[in-house]
Amino acid sequence: MRCAVKNCKSENKPKKTTGKPPSFHSLPQNEDQRKIWLQRLDIDLNHLNTANIFICDLHFRPEDILKTRKSCKWKTFLRKGALPIEL
Numbered sequence: 001m002r003c004a005v006k007n008c009k010s011e012n013k014p015k016k017t018t019g020k021p022p023s024f025h026s027l028p029q030n031e032d033q034r035k036i037w038l039q040r041l042d043i044d045l046n047h048l049n050t051a052n053i054f055i056c057d058l059h060f061r062p063e064d065i066l067k068t069r070k071s072c073k074w075k076t077f078l079r080k081g082a083l084p085i086e087l
């Protein structure tokens with residue numbers, strides 16, 4: 001998995017800083033929210049089907065990234081209504 005943002009080199013590999021891979025998030029279902037995401041993020045739409053777009057957690061504020069424990073695995077998800085950080 002790769003981040004869809006142009007110039008972002010994030011991949012599903014452990015980060016040097018934390019030793020853990022970044023989390024990836026798909027585009028929101030909400031049409032208005034999705035528009036803002038696409039405006040704020042430089043996504044290469046020519047190559048990608050929007051269903052296959054994943055954005056890494058580098059583009060969000062740490063307080064918008066939430067974690068939940070499912071059995072013994074941690075799952076990362078975005079706070080409802082979370083928007084990417086403006087570049």
Ligand SMILES: [Zn+2]
Pocket residue numbers: 003004005008009010055056057058059
């Ligand atoms: Zn990224």
